[in-house]
Amino acid sequence: MPLASAVTPLAEARGLEVTFRRRGRVVRALDGVDLEWRQDEVLGVVGESGCGKTTLARTLLGLELPSAGELRFEGEVLDRGGTRTLRRKVQMVFQDPYQSLNPRMRVSELVQEPLRMQGMPRGERILRAATALEDAGLAPAERFWHRYPFELSGGQRQRVAIASALAPEPAGLVCDEPVSALDVSVRAQVLHLLLGLRRARGLALLLITHDIGLAWSLCDRVAVMYLGRVVELGTAADVLERPQHPYTQALIAVAPSTRPRPGGRAAILEGEVPDASRLPSGCRFHPRCPRARERCAEEDVGPRPSGAAGQTAACWYPGMERPVRAVAPTA
Numbered sequence: 001m002p003l004a005s006a007v008t009p010l011a012e013a014r015g016l017e018v019t020f021r022r023r024g025r026v027v028r029a030l031d032g033v034d035l036e037w038r039q040d041e042v043l044g045v046v047g048e049s050g051c052g053k054t055t056l057a058r059t060l061l062g063l064e065l066p067s068a069g070e071l072r073f074e075g076e077v078l079d080r081g082g083t084r085t086l087r088r089k090v091q092m093v094f095q096d097p098y099q100s101l102n103p104r105m106r107v108s109e110l111v112q113e114p115l116r117m118q119g120m121p122r123g124e125r126i127l128r129a130a131t132a133l134e135d136a137g138l139a140p141a142e143r144f145w146h147r148y149p150f151e152l153s154g155g156q157r158q159r160v161a162i163a164s165a166l167a168p169e170p171a172g173l174v175c176d177e178p179v180s181a182l183d184v185s186v187r188a189q190v191l192h193l194l195l196g197l198r199r200a201r202g203l204a205l206l207l208i209t210h211d212i213g214l215a216w217s218l219c220d221r222v223a224v225m226y227l228g229r230v231v232e233l234g235t236a237a238d239v240l241e242r243p244q245h246p247y248t249q250a251l252i253a254v255a256p257s258t259r260p261r262p263g264g265r266a267a268i269l270e271g272e273v274p275d276a277s278r279l280p281s282g283c284r285f286h287p288r289c290p291r292a293r294e295r296c297a298e299e300d301v302g303p304r305p306s307g308a309a310g311q312t313a314a315c316w317y318p319g320m321e322r323p324v325r326a327v328a329p330t331a
Contacts, residue, residue: 234311
C-alpha cells in the first residue's frame with residue numbers, strides 16, 4: 001500500500017472552511033481542514049452523519065466553494081475559475097445510482113454526457129463510452145447501450161454510474177457511500193471493481209463511508225472527521241488498530257465484530273453531535289468525551305503527532321485507555 005511519497009498530492013486542502021447561513025446563523029460545515037489526497041492511494045474519510053464528509057468531497061470536486069483556506073490540485077492553487085479543470089480530473093460516484101442517473105436517458109447517453117459537455121466529437125465519445133462501460137463490467141457494451149436505468153439491476157446501475165465517471169479518464173474518483181444502497185450480494189463485486197480500476201487505471205480513490213470495516217478493508221489511509229474537522233489521520237492499520245482519539249475509539253468500539261471485545265460490552269457515546277452553528281468551547285468533542293478534563297473545555301486543539309509515525313490526533317490526552325472524566329460537559 002502506498003504510504004508517504006515525494007510525489008505531488010492529487011489534491012490538498014489547507015485550512016479549508018465551508019460555511020452556510022441557516023436561520024441567521026453561520027453553520028461551519030468544514031472548519032480548518034488540512035488533508036492530502038495522494039495519487040494512486042485509497043483515502044478513507046469516516047465519521048457519523050453530519051460530520052462534514054460529503055461537504056469535503058463536494059468541495060474537492062469544486063461543487064462547493066470554500067469560504068476560506070486553500071485548495072490545491074496537482075500542486076496548483078485553485079481559484080474560482082479552476083473548478084472546471086478540477087471536474088475533468090476528478091469525478092464522483094454517488095450513493096444511490098437510481099437517483100444519480102437521469103431515468104429519461106439511455107445508458108449510452110448517460111455515459112457520453114460528461115464528454116458531450118466537454119465538447120468531444122461524437123465518434124470519440126462513442127468509443128470512450130463503450131470502453132468505460134466494459135471497464136465497469138458491462139460487457140459487451142452493445143448489450144446495455146440502448147437500455148434505460150429502470151431496465152437494470154441496482155448493481156448494473158451503479159456500474160453505469162462508475163462508467164460515466166470513468167469516461168472523462170479522471171485521475172481520481174470520489175466515492176460517496178458507493179455500496180450502501182446495494183444488496184449485500186453485489187456490494188463485494190462493486191468494491192472489487194473499484195479496486196481493480198484503481199490498479200488498471202492508476203486511479204486515486206477517496207472513499208466516503210461510515211463503515212469502519214469497509215475503511216479497514218480497502219483504504220491505505222483513514223481520516224476520521226467530527227463536526228467539520230479531521231480529528232485523526234494515519235494509515236488504516238495505525239488508526240484502526242491503535243486509535244489515539246477517543247472519538248475514533250468509540251466508532252471502532254460499536255462497529256460489528258466477530259471477535260469478543262476486551263472488557264465486555266462496548267462503551268456507547270452519550271449525547272448528540274452538537275449543532276454546527278453553536279460549536280462548543282475548547283475541544284469540540286469534549287461534551288461527549290469520556291475522559292474530558294478542564295483543559296479540554298477551555299482550550300481548542302488541532303492535529304498533533306500521536307501514536308505511530310505520520311499519525312495525528314486532535315486531542316490533548318490521546319491514546320489513554322481508561323476514562324478519566326474530571327469535568328462535566330459544557331456547551
